[in-house]
Amino acid sequence: MSALKQLEEVYLDAINDPGFKKKFIELLDYAGRPTPLFFAKSLSDHLGGAKIYIKNEGLLHTGAHKLNNALGQSLLAQRMQKKTLIAETGAGQHGLATSTAAARSQMGCRVFMGEVDMKRQYPNVYNMKLLGTKVMAVKEGTRTLKDAVNAALKDWIEHLDDCHYIIGSALGPHPYPTIVRDFQSIIGREVKEQFNGLTGKLPDLIIACVGGGSNSLGIFHSFIDEDVKLIGVEAGGRGEEMGEHASRFLHPKIGIAQGYKSYFIQNEEGQLSQTHSISAGLDYGGISPELAYLHDQKRVEFMRATDQEALDAFKLLIKTEGVIPAMESSHAVAGAIRLAKNMPREKSMVVHISGRGDKDLFITAKHLDLKNWNEFLKQEIEEMSND
Incomplete structure (x- = not known):
């Protein structure tokens, strides 16, 4: 204390x-701020719905x-x-x-x-x-x-x-x-200024992945008092059974752990339960107490994206915009894909790409290019052994 x-x-x-x-x-x-906000035209045209803008925090020094x-x-x-x-x-x-x-x-x-x-x-x-x-x-x-x-x-x-x-x-x-939250709020302040500079107004919707909450609160904070819809995307994992996901609001249960009160994924005894996500950064059983409050106030809405949806979104963003997102951010992209296609073209959203995907090489290669990846690793091991 x-x-x-x-x-x-x-x-x-x-x-x-x-x-x-x-x-x-x-x-x-030194870190490389401000990070860019750009109109994702190819992705927007592909989905045929709302205009999608990307805040690419992956271009910050260290990649997130x-x-x-x-x-x-x-x-x-x-x-x-x-x-x-x-x-x-x-x-x-x-x-x-x-x-x-x-x-x-x-x-x-x-x-x-x-x-x-x-x-x-x-x-x-x-x-x-x-x-x-x-x-x-x-x-x-x-x-x-x-x-x-x-x-x-x-x-x-x-x-x-x-x-x-x-x-x-x-x-x-x-x-x-x-x-x-305060140190990360630079993200939302930049988005507000950048989006206004591009369009002369505010976006209709902002969407970000949610693990603990630093990236989502970082972009949400400047818009809490604005007429902008805020969406957080949790890790839906492999299913809805306990231990198969990291969605705190699937069966919301309040608890106290690690020094704070919030919603946690808990077992019947109130202990933190095992979680799962393809993304290590979302594989956590608790959520920011401020996000828990904003959920209860119905100011931030939450949805889930499964591992497979995140992988599909990862591939689509790469093919349409040439941006390789982190698996965490791919959950936000998955949520955006689901929402944007059902929104009118005159509406706009900002998707927060909180990090880039080079760190996830071992994860994505396993799911998307396993045979070639295994052959490459075997060759590398043989060459290292020979050396």
Whole structure:
């Protein structure tokens, strides 16, 4: 509690400090902001419905929106004179972003990642190690994001004096949900300005994938008080049975875990249940408390996209627009495809591509090009053995 209180005090002081804001803007320039918003004409024509615009956060340095928050919190860590950054990660993008922020500020870094996620997102594991990060394999529980969060929290509690824990999603104990949302809100502010510049108005609908909630709240936040429909797409996985999906609102149940109150996927005893998604970043049993509130207020609507729908959307976006999305973002594309074709042409929507798909090479190749991929890996192993 003392560390959380210190973080809140430092954050409230920092956001009112022009010097802090200047440093943060400089870091966002380093990251490659603003990211582009463009009209996806080919996809729109293919579907024959609403005009689709894409906010491509995958062009941000490190390949996803996660860097916005990591850079902002690294500044807070320096303000608190911490020496080491700690993070949890599922898809690896938050871990990579934190590793990058640590290298940029010459701080130590430890990232906790479930053993299952390390295998399916190894390119990011490799890059984190290149940046000097100690990647800690979590072998307990389901060995995915939930367990990585538990391990990171435990490590932080043991090293409060010199470490700062950068939570990657808009969840966890206060003030983390607010801090993460605020650092990610640059996305929505850019969209509002960019869309108005292109069309002279606001979009009719904004759609984003929803794991913990950082990318969706990042783009939604500037539109909460506007007449814009907001849609969050959860991981529908392989089906509706427990353990086959990661949809918190399929059978909504309120609980308290990992320092916050929200909707969680729970078993009959109230414990967090096993989840599944083809995308590691959406494979999590809880959701941001702010998104839970917005759901209850009927301000944000939620839908599900299955693994297969995400793969189909992944392929269609590549073929029509030449954009390779992350599997997480492919869920948002799947939702957009379902909605856009039934909307009139004069309507418009923005789809948030929160990250790019190079990190998902091992996942997509397994599903879309297994034979050739296996042959390639066998050849590589043989050549490495010969060397």
